[in-house]
Amino acid sequence: MSNRRVRVRFAPSPTGPLHIGGVRTALYNYLFARQHGGDFIVRIEDTDSQRFVPGAEQYIFEALKWCGINANEGVEQGGPHAPYRQSERRDIYLRYALQLVENGNAYYAFDSAQTLDTLRREAEANGSAFAYNYQVRNKLETSLRLSADEVQQRIKRGDNWVIRFKMPENEDVEMDDLIRGHITTNTASLDDKVLYKSADSLPTYHLANIVDDHLMEISHVIRGEEWLPSLPLHYLLYRAFGWTNTQPQFAHLPLLLKPQGQGKLSKRDGDKMGFPVFPLHWKSPEGEEARGYREDGYLPEAFINMLALLGWNPGTEQELFSMDQLIAAFTLDRVGKSGARFNPDKARWFNAQYLHRCTNEQLAPELMAMLASIGVSTTPDRAAKAIGLIKERATLLPDLLPLTERLFVAPSAYDQKSTDKFWKADNVRLLNELKAKFDAETQLIAANIEPKIHEWVKGNQLPMGQIMNTLRLAIIGVSQGPSILDICEFIGKAETLKRIEAALATLGEGRTA
RNA sequence: GGCCGAUUCGUCUAACGGUUAGGACGACAGAUUCUCAAUCUGUAAAUAGGAGUUCGAUUCUCCUAUCGGCUGCCA
Numbered sequence: 001m002s003n004r005r006v007r008v009r010f011a012p013s014p015t016g017p018l019h020i021g022g023v024r025t026a027l028y029n030y031l032f033a034r035q036h037g038g039d040f041i042v043r044i045e046d047t048d049s050q051r052f053v054p055g056a057e058q059y060i061f062e063a064l065k066w067c068g069i070n071a072n073e074g075v076e077q078g079g080p081h082a083p084y085r086q087s088e089r090r091d092i093y094l095r096y097a098l099q100l101v102e103n104g105n106a107y108y109a110f111d112s113a114q115t116l117d118t119l120r121r122e123a124e125a126n127g128s129a130f131a132y133n134y135q136v137r138n139k140l141e142t143s144l145r146l147s148a149d150e151v152q153q154r155i156k157r158g159d160n161w162v163i164r165f166k167m168p169e170n171e172d173v174e175m176d177d178l179i180r181g182h183i184t185t186n187t188a189s190l191d192d193k194v195l196y197k198s199a200d201s202l203p204t205y206h207l208a209n210i211v212d213d214h215l216m217e218i219s220h221v222i223r224g225e226e227w228l229p230s231l232p233l234h235y236l237l238y239r240a241f242g243w244t245n246t247q248p249q250f251a252h253l254p255l256l257l258k259p260q261g262q263g264k265l266s267k268r269d270g271d272k273m274g275f276p277v278f279p280l281h282w283k284s285p286e287g288e289e290a291r292g293y294r295e296d297g298y299l300p301e302a303f304i305n306m307l308a309l310l311g312w313n314p315g316t317e318q319e320l321f322s323m324d325q326l327i328a329a330f331t332l333d334r335v336g337k338s339g340a341r342f343n344p345d346k347a348r349w350f351n352a353q354y355l356h357r358c359t360n361e362q363l364a365p366e367l368m369a370m371l372a373s374i375g376v377s378t379t380p381d382r383a384a385k386a387i388g389l390i391k392e393r394a395t396l397l398p399d400l401l402p403l404t405e406r407l408f409v410a411p412s413a414y415d416q417k418s419t420d421k422f423w424k425a426d427n428v429r430l431l432n433e434l435k436a437k438f439d440a441e442t443q444l445i446a447a448n449i450e451p452k453i454h455e456w457v458k459g460n461q462l463p464m465g466q467i468m469n470t471l472r473l474a475i476i477g478v479s480q481g482p483s484i485l486d487i488c489e490f491i492g493k494a495e496t497l498k499r500i501e502a503a504l505a506t507l508g509e510g511r512t513a
Numbered sequence: 514g515g516c517c518g519a520u521u522c523g524u525c526u527a528a529c530g531g532u533u534a535g536g537a538c539g540a541c542a543g544a545u546u547c548u549c550a551a552u553c554u555g556u557a558a559a560u561a562g563g564a565g566u567u568c569g570a571u572u573c574u575c576c577u578a579u580c581g582g583c584u585g586c587c588a
Contacts (some may be wrong), residue, residue, distance in 0.1 A: 160586085183518085223577075259524095313525085342524080482550090
């Protein structure tokens with residue numbers, strides 16, 4: 001068992017978009033598989049016909065692709081265990097469910113939804129919770145109580161039935177988890193879970209999961225902590241099938257908690273938190289929309305890096321990891337045990353780190369597209385130059401546009417605060433002197449003109465800050481951004497002079513303050 | 514309610530039973546600068562509480578508290 005080939009799976013249910021907790025689970029599975037030279041399988045668990053959401057499956061594939069989490073077996077890429085969509089494997093499951101009925105580990109139950117509902121309500125009224133277990137299964141309409149003939153008759157005449165697991169009455173189940181260590185649970189507190197339902201001829205998660213993991217030769221099950229309570233059931237199912245010797249090892253990941261408030265992160269949180277909980281923008285069939293990290297301008301590498309460190313750490317002080325570095329460094333034993341609430345500021349910080357490391361040329365097409373959206377066209381070369389000026393000021397991709405817009409389009413208005421502060425008679429007079437200096441240059445080169453300005457300022461004891469900010473105001477209309485001389489060089493001499501004149505014309509000679 | 518799990522700065526986290534309990538984000542302060550950022554330096558900030566075990570406990574055990582998960586013919 002220990003030298004079995006590593007095969008892991010990510011098995012989402014297409015009931016909506018994948019949220020970042022799901023992405024992290026996929027990521028950890030992927031990292032684990034890659035590190036061990038094993039296989040990463042994507043299986044779609046669409047056994048809940050009621051909650052199926054059109055488009056969700058496609059969203060999941062696209063999200064994984066964006067993240068760079070690529071499967072080598074699965075719905076899209078096929079493989080030796082196809083099909084990988086459980087709804088296409090339906091005929092497999094009944095056989096296995098029946099096998100358990102035959103060997104005495106499961107039984108038919110004919111209870112109606114209403115019966116169960118009233119039972120639950122009664123229990124609730126008594127201040128307890130209803131459990132479908134050994135104490136009640138012989139009193140209800142099950143094949144344990146009914147005669148074999150009657151069971152067959154009911155099935156034949158089309159009564160709805162389910163197959164339930166016959167949980168042992170009082171047995172300690174000893175389990176091992178790669179992250180949590182040894183866990184013991186007594187079966188007395190467990191109930192008889194439904195494994196298969198005739199209503200839609202589909203298994204429930206528990207059955208489908210065990211059968212498929214077995215058939216697909218899964219070696220390690222890495223999933224969220226919400227599955228920990230069903231681990232004893234799953235152990236018992238492997239035993240009931242006689243598959244204990246090839247049973248996968250389990251690792252239950254700590255949950256991702258809501259950024260604010262209480263509880264685990266859920267799909268319903270949408271982007272109410274002020275930042276996305278989904279990798280990609282999502283629009284439900286009903287028209288509900290939610291933001292995505294991609295559309296908010298995160299780089300997938302940054303997003304993945306941030307997610308990887310939420311619940312796992314390398315044990316060193318390194319924080320920036322490429323996917324390959326993650327594959328090399330990841331180990332299950334350095335995954336934490338407690339739930340993690342994630343920090344949107346940290347996510348932004350990660351993105352800034354990655355953005356600053358991008359080359360100007362890499363970012364140029366992004367900027368060109370954004371400029372095009374406001375009707376500005378430019379060359380890749382100009383775009384790259386502009387990015388060079390503002391890159392370190394950007395955190396997210398969309399920051400590129402407001403940061404560079406004034407490099408391509410002259411200001412149509414001047415920031416009021418800056419105007420009040422700098423547009424004064426004295427400054428305007430100095431600005432005119434500065435303009436003359438620019439005019440004297442054949443070409444505006446920041447490196448050339450800067451020493452001349454410094455000399456002039458120093459020699460005449462002029463207020464450098466006042467002059468430069470007045471110039472800045474005239475050129476880009478606000479008092480922020482990169483070095484103003486670099487901006488002048490970028491827009492060129494003619495445009496610089498034009499903008500100064502425009503500012504002079506619009507703002508006048510300035511007040512004497 | 515029952516069962517299971519978890520608990521270190523505000524957040525993510527590190528620390529063979531022996532450290533001034535470390536790092537990062539954020540906050541604050543300073544440096545730099547023509548502005549805003551970025552960058553650099555620094556400051557504040559934590560072992561949930563109580564019993565044990567031990568020469569010594571963040572680390573092991575128990576209790577309590579709190580948080581979380583599960584308790585569906587959902588996954």
